[in-house]
Amino acid sequence: MDSKDFLHKLLLTPSPTGYEQPVQRIVRDRMKKYADSIETDLHGNVIVALNPKAPRKIMLAGHCDQIGLMVRHISADGFVYVAPLGGIDVGVLHGARVTIHAEKGPVDGIIGRKPIHAQTGEERERTRNDIEKIWIDIGAKNKKDAERRVQIGDVATFHLSVVEMANGLISSPGLDDKVGLFVAMEVLRICSTKKLNVGLYAVSTVQEEVGLRGAQTSAYGINPEVGIAIDVTHASDNPGNENPKVTPCKLGAGPTICAGPNINPVVEKMLKDAAKKTKSAFQIAPSTRLLGNDANTIQVARGGVAAASIGIPNRYMHTQVEVCSYRDLELAIKILVQFVLSVNSKTDFRPM
Numbered sequence: 182m183d184s185k186d187f188l189h190k191l192l193l194t195p196s197p198t199g200y201e202q203p204v205q206r207i208v209r210d211r212m213k214k215y216a217d218s219i220e221t222d223l224h225g226n227v228i229v230a231l232n233p234k235a236p237r238k239i240m241l242a243g244h245c246d247q248i249g250l251m252v253r254h255i256s257a258d259g260f261v262y263v264a265p266l267g268g269i270d271v272g273v274l275h276g277a278r279v280t281i282h283a284e285k286g287p288v289d290g291i292i293g294r295k296p297i298h299a300q301t302g303e304e305r306e307r308t309r310n311d312i313e314k315i316w317i318d319i320g321a322k323n324k325k326d327a328e329r330r331v332q333i334g335d336v337a338t339f340h341l342s343v344v345e346m347a348n349g350l351i352s353s354p355g356l357d358d359k360v361g362l363f364v365a366m367e368v369l370r371i372c373s374t375k376k377l378n379v380g381l382y383a384v385s386t387v388q389e390e391v392g393l394r395g396a397q398t399s400a401y402g403i404n405p406e407v408g409i410a411i412d413v414t415h416a417s418d419n420p421g422n423e424n425p426k427v428t429p430c431k432l433g434a435g436p437t438i439c440a441g442p443n444i445n446p447v448v449e450k451m452l453k454d455a456a457k458k459t460k461s462a463f464q465i466a467p468s469t470r471l472l473g474n475d476a477n478t479i480q481v482a483r484g485g486v487a488a489a490s491i492g493i494p495n496r497y498m499h500t501q502v503e504v505c506s507y508r509d510l511e512l513a514i515k516i517l518v519q520f521v522l523s524v525n526s527k528t529d530f531r532p533m
């Protein structure tokens with residue numbers, strides 16, 4: 182399986198938060214021939230390691246979970262009502278294709294909507310962001326018919342598909358954060374052919390979308406010295422982002438290297454040096470706040486971890502048409518491989 186196939190497989194496999202097992206199986210399968218060890222912890226994180234006996238440990242985290250929906254009610258006439266799993270944008274659900282991942286197999290459905298002709302002005306406004314007004318139509322005749330296919334508690338995602346666009350752009354639901362997961366695993370795969378001075382742990386973390394939870398448990402378990410989250414970051418190069426106070430972030434201009442209180446300054450500098458050494462374009466992403474990704478909980482695991490974050494520019498986050506650039510993935514992989522190789526026994530990550 183080549184790398185692009187692996188990425189596409191991740192994107193086409195459902196992993197709504199808390200129900201990540203299908204995508205974790207793909208990760209274990211793909212990585213077994215490159216890893217020295219692979220473990221699945223009790224929380225569901227998949228921990229892929231190289232050189233695990235080394236005294237110094239570096240953790241790379243890419244979260245495998247994606248936002249989704251959970252079935253909470255089936256009406257007498259067979260329509261399926263849902264609650265959000267993670268930060269779903271209800272505004273983009275109207276008219277969307279979805280898949281309910283039921284026990285007997287996937288059930289396709291669509292999210293219906295009262296035709297615009299029939300909506301009052303007030304209705305248009307009121308239903309826009311109200312998940313209670315959303316229903317999935319699976320074509321069932323009635324409740325009994327629906328229940329033969331779908332059960333309360335089943336989870337759903339947007340219909341999973343990959344669209345290849347001009348200029349090396351790709352669109353798919355769940356690019357957040359299957360691209361980060363992909364980068365973490367590719368770095369480990371490439372490092373498996375090199376001599377390492379450190380133990381390298383690529384972690385497919387669970388439950389990021391509901392509170393950065395898999396990174397918290399896996400960082401505790403691994404107890405690394407350095408932990409780098411690889412996650413999508415908001416691109417600003419599409420309409421609607423004309424805010425001069427926001428640091429620009431362009432698709433295809435390289436991954437971002439974050440700065441701020443959530444970031445260890447030694448790791449940040451080494452990442453920038455790694456980018457320069459490999460002639461890889463990157464963008465600077467300053468944040469005065471703690472990050473809304475795995476770097477947040479990794480930093481304060483146990484006695485503290487030298488945390489950092491690499492961002493993959495992403496348009497339309499948390500919709501079914503998220504967009505990323507292949508080029509940013511390639512550059513992120515190059516930078517991280519160089520970073521891992523540059524750590525030696527003398528490297529001191531303590532901020533001094």
Ligand SMILES: [Zn+2]
Nearest residue numbers: 357358412413
């Ligand atoms: Zn994410």
